[in-house]
Amino acid sequence: MVQLLTPTGTRRTDGDYADRVSHLGRTELETMYRDMALVRRFDAEATALQRHGELGLWPPSQGQEAAQVGSAHALSPQDFVFPSYREHGVARVRGLDLNTLLLLYRGQQHGGWDPFANNFATPSLVIGSHTLHATGYALGIQRDGDVGTGDPSRDRCVITYYGDGASSQGDVSEAMVFAASANAPVIFFCQNNQWAISVPTAVQSPGPIVDRGTGFGIPSIQVDGNDVLASYAVTAAAVERAHGGGGPTFIEAVTYRMGAHTTSDDPTRYRTAQEEESWRRLDPLERLRTHLEAEGTGAEFFAELEQEADELGASARDYCRSLQSPAPESMFDHVYAGRHSLVEGERAWFHDYEAGFEEAE
């Protein structure tokens, strides 16, 4: 398992991947820490908003910040991301306004934003389905001739994020078969957070998850997902291979979902406090903070960040509470880009149905 920052915050300079991060100094690591800390705060606020009845549901990302932020920083702007529903850290690094994530979970809309604004596709709640979209998009990149040109501003690839549970879906196997057969520029980034709701990885997969990639003939690597440097390093290597025409990579990031699966889940029903405590000691933020402090990052940096996090939290609360209920018929607006007779028919039916209540009153 690739690890470049130990749980006690010591940076490793040996091993195959150390060169991949040698250009990252304290300033870059402070940026990554900032991303991780702000996402954690946003995540806590969103969880609290759900508890206050302001959101219908929220999938917390606490514990997975290093896997997400490290890998996302290794991407080029022209690369394309296909996330599932928990990739709040990736969203931030791609430049998406985090408040946008709240819209889906408040029922304001069905989860839409312009995917091309940040090359960050809309989330998939159907587990694993988006890996097919990722491979398909990667095949398109290949046919556009945007791999192996040697021009760093032109070569591009796709990364798709999903969980250990999703790796059991048939869609993921199909996506990998096509990616391997066509040598498509796609990175399969599996965050093994140990649980698929209440099913542990040991039940989900009798063998290591990383071997699933190897089985498809895809170069595969297991990384400490709580280590932001390692996550960056293995993703950077995968991006380089994909850009150069070398095809797909499978990454298993070993991490932990510290919170509930979603706010409708109670993890105390299926896992022990002991297990949670042992992973809490591997908290990805703590180890980077320890490292930064040892490197000379002062208390002022953390104090300013704390203030920024408070402001971010307050703005998330204000934003969420300021949202007005959308017009019911707006759910038909974005099914197709243009007019579609079937959707128009459904819209008309719905309009009459709603009007029926007014008449009854």
Ligand SMILES: Cc1ncc(C[n+]2csc(CCOP(=O)(O)OP(=O)(O)O)c2C)c(N)n1
């Ligand atoms: C096709 C499909 N089957 C079942 C579900 C219900 N479901 C939602 S999340 C989940 C578990 C996902 O676990 P994992 O892939 O490990 O991702 P994590 O939630 O841990 O990030 C399941 C079974 C779904 N959303 N889609």
